[in-house]
Amino acid sequence: MIKKQVLKNNVVLITQDDDSSKVATIGFYFSVGSRYEKEGEYGISHFTEHMLFKGTKTKSNKDISRIFDRMGGVTNAFTERENVSVYCSIPVEKKENFQIALDTICDLSENCIFPEEEFEKERGVVENEIFAVEDDPDDSSMDEIARRIWPDQDISRTITGTIDDVENITREQMVSWYEDYIVHGELVVIAAGKIDEGILVERLSKLSDKKESIEFYKNEHFPEKVMWQKGNFLVKASFNQEQVFVLFPLDWTLTYKDYLSLMVFDTITGDSMSSRLFLELRERLGLCYSVGSFFTTYENAGLWAAYLVCEKKNVVRASKALLAETCNLLEKEISQEEIDLALERIIGLETMNDVNSVFLMRRLWNFYSLGFDLMTTGEFINSIRMIGKNDIISFVRRLVDSSRRNLVVYGQKLSVFDRKKIMGEKNE
Numbered sequence: 001m002i003k004k005q006v007l008k009n010n011v012v013l014i015t016q017d018d019d020s021s022k023v024a025t026i027g028f029y030f031s032v033g034s035r036y037e038k039e040g041e042y043g044i045s046h047f048t049e050h051m052l053f054k055g056t057k058t059k060s061n062k063d064i065s066r067i068f069d070r071m072g073g074v075t076n077a078f079t080e081r082e083n084v085s086v087y088c089s090i091p092v093e094k095k096e097n098f099q100i101a102l103d104t105i106c107d108l109s110e111n112c113i114f115p116e117e118e119f120e121k122e123r124g125v126v127e128n129e130i131f132a133v134e135d136d137p138d139d140s141s142m143d144e145i146a147r148r149i150w151p152d153q154d155i156s157r158t159i160t161g162t163i164d165d166v167e168n169i170t171r172e173q174m175v176s177w178y179e180d181y182i183v184h185g186e187l188v189v190i191a192a193g194k195i196d197e198g199i200l201v202e203r204l205s206k207l208s209d210k211k212e213s214i215e216f217y218k219n220e221h222f223p224e225k226v227m228w229q230k231g232n233f234l235v236k237a238s239f240n241q242e243q244v245f246v247l248f249p250l251d252w253t254l255t256y257k258d259y260l261s262l263m264v265f266d267t268i269t270g271d272s273m274s275s276r277l278f279l280e281l282r283e284r285l286g287l288c289y290s291v292g293s294f295f296t297t298y299e300n301a302g303l304w305a306a307y308l309v310c311e312k313k314n315v316v317r318a319s320k321a322l323l324a325e326t327c328n329l330l331e332k333e334i335s336q337e338e339i340d341l342a343l344e345r346i347i348g349l350e351t352m353n354d355v356n357s358v359f360l361m362r363r364l365w366n367f368y369s370l371g372f373d374l375m376t377t378g379e380f381i382n383s384i385r386m387i388g389k390n391d392i393i394s395f396v397r398r399l400v401d402s403s404r405r406n407l408v409v410y411g412q413k414l415s416v417f418d419r420k421k422i423m424g425e426k427n428e
Contacts, residue, residue, distance in 0.1 A: 002364070002374045007201065010210040012188040014364050014374065017195050018357070024098055024193040025357035026200075027087035028105055029365055031186035031213070032177075034161075035081045035154045035222060035298075043161020044169050044177050046079040047126050051174065052086060052182075053077070054118040056111040059104070061118065067104050071097045075105070079159055082221070082298055083369070084182070089358050092194050099196075102203050110183050110208060119171050127167075130160045137239045137309070141410045145245060145305075148233045149406050155226055155301055186213045190364050193357030216299050217253075217371040226252065226301035232407045232423045234414065242315040242411030243307065246326045248399050250295065250302030256372045260387045261395035262295055262304065267342035268334060269293045270306055274341060280325055281308055287318040297370060304399060312412050319409060319422045329400050336389055347381050 002016045033045050053075075054061045068075045073090030086108055090101045133139040143158050150156040160166075187210045191200055214221055228249040251258070270277040270293025281291045290309040296302055306326055310318040353359040354377040367374055375383065409422055 002376060003197070004374060005201075006213075007205050009205060009207055010187075010212045011204050011207060012213050013200060013204060014188065014190045014368065015195055015197055015200065016192040016360055016364060016376070017197065018193055021194040021355070021357060022091055022093055023089060023357050024092045024101075024191065024195050025087060025089040025361045026102055026105060026195075027085055027190045027361045027365065028109055029188040029190065030084045030086075030109075030182055031082070031188075031211075031221065032084050032181035033080050033082045034157045034159045036181070037154075037157065037161075040168070041173070041177070042157060042165040043126070043159075044173060045084055045181075046160050047123070047166060047169055048174050048177055048182070049077050049079045049084050049086075050122050050126055051114050051119065052108045052112055054122060055113055055115050056107045057113060058111070059107060064104065064108070067100060071100070073097070073101060075101075081155060081157070081159060085365075087358075087361065089193075099199055099203075102199065106203060106207060109187070112178060112182075114171055114174060114178070116171060119174070123166060123169075126160065127163050130163055130166065133160060137237070137241070137243060137410075140237065141243050141245070141408075144235050144237075144410055145247065145408055148231070148235075148408060149229055149247060149249075149303065150226060150301070151229050153226060154222070155298060183208055184210060186211050188213060188365070188368065190361045190368075192360040192364065215371065216369065220300060222300055226298075228301075228404060230404055230406060233409070234419055234423055235408065235410045236413050237411055239411055241309050242312055242318075242409060243309050244315065244319050244322055245305050245307045245406070245408040245410070246322055247303050247305045247406040247408065248401065249404055250297065250304060251398070252300040252302065254297065254302065254370065256383075257387070257391060258395055259370065259372070260384050261392045262399075263346060263384070264339060264342045264387060264392055265334075265396055265399075266293050266295055266304065267345055268338045269329065272342070272345055276328070277306060277308070277322075277325055281318070281321055285321060287314050287321060299369070312414070315409065315411070315414065316418050316421045319407070323407065326400060326405070327402075329396055334389070334392060334396065339389055339392060343384065343387075346384060350377050350381060353377075 004014045006012050053064055071090050075088040077086040088101050090097050092098050146156040269275055277291050281287050288308040288310040293306045295304040308318055308322055
């Protein structure tokens with residue numbers, strides 16, 4: 001059973017109890033991230049997330065690590081454009097583990113002290129992470145894509161900020177940011193696995209009063225419309241291979257039926273070894289090793305992308321082939337056989353992950369943040385089985401619109417001849 005309740009202090013609590021499990025996962029989701037930052041604050045959400053583990057009024061950073069190590073559990077955190085999350089996953093054969101883990105995450109959310117010496121050390125760690133992102137083709141390409149398709153908008157801001165941004169963040173800024181967005185901001189707590197609802201309600205009710213959570217579609221954190229810039233872009237980088245992306249915007253009013261159609265479509269197109277992109281570009285043409293598709297959703301924006309990674313000598317041919325395959329998504333109609341295969345793959349993965357409390361926590365957050373009904377695995381499977389061929393084809397026709405298509409090639413500098421062949425009239 002899934003249960004949602006709003007406590008008197010405005011904490012939203014979502015639980016999915018499985019008494020047969022030996023594991024519990026607890027996730028705290030705070031409504032803050034790089035989209036919330038203004039000039040002079042860039043990178044502060046991510047930097048603050050790092051500092052949450054550096055000590056509280058009663059625990060040192062070593063104490064925090066040892067609490068979870070002693071029980072064989074894990075704790076971690078991440079920052080995205082629209083949220084910061086702190087979570088833990090623990091074995092609960094010892095009943096006290098659940099209480100101890102919950103108390104610790106609550107402590108991190110209210111009582112961090114940001115020791116000066118740890119602040120300066122962690123600044124260096126964050127700066128090293130920024131360099132690591134710049135050296136990673138996958139991570140850096142997504143930042144470059146965001147800057148091209150959503151230029152000069154809060155949604156395209158890098159999560160980590162730049163080195164200069166991080167250098168200029170002060171401890172006083174961070175303490176204020178923490179108080180506003182972590183201690184007193186919006187908080188959604190999601191617990192899955194073998195949990196104790198009574199302990200959760202009692203402990204979470206003792207937290208400070210929070211800002212009332214804004215639930216999408218009813219209200220929005222970002223009322224300004226996100227503008228999508230269509231174009232062809234060639235971005236130079238020092239990597240050995242070329243990354244090629246063909247991208248389309250998702251309608252921000254994504255319905256649940258649209259979302260399910262998108263999942264099936266993405267599986268058919270590039271998210272499996274039997275997908276169209278894999279079979280055509282890798283298996284038949286041998287143009288690349290990595291090929292596929294993915295989608296990303298935000299509160300009022302999103303994208304779907306087909307991509308491949310290839311050698312420089314193949315980039316012209318590979319780019320043309322990737323563009324041709326996206327055209328074929330309309331011209332070569334999706335078959336019922338492809339739909340059936342995709343459905344069984346999705347259902348199989350969902351079934352296997354039904355015992356994974358971290359997966360369940362993340363699915364609950366994803367559905368909550370998109371304004372969808374919260375569902376168990378069985379309910380989700382039943383709903384996706386109801387998606388038909390006409391639903392998917394209708395969605396694809398709206399999505400794959402050449403007037404909104406972007407092409408991004410990210411990699412080594414190409415010759416003028418190759419640039420013109422790939423990019424057409426518009427070049428960067």
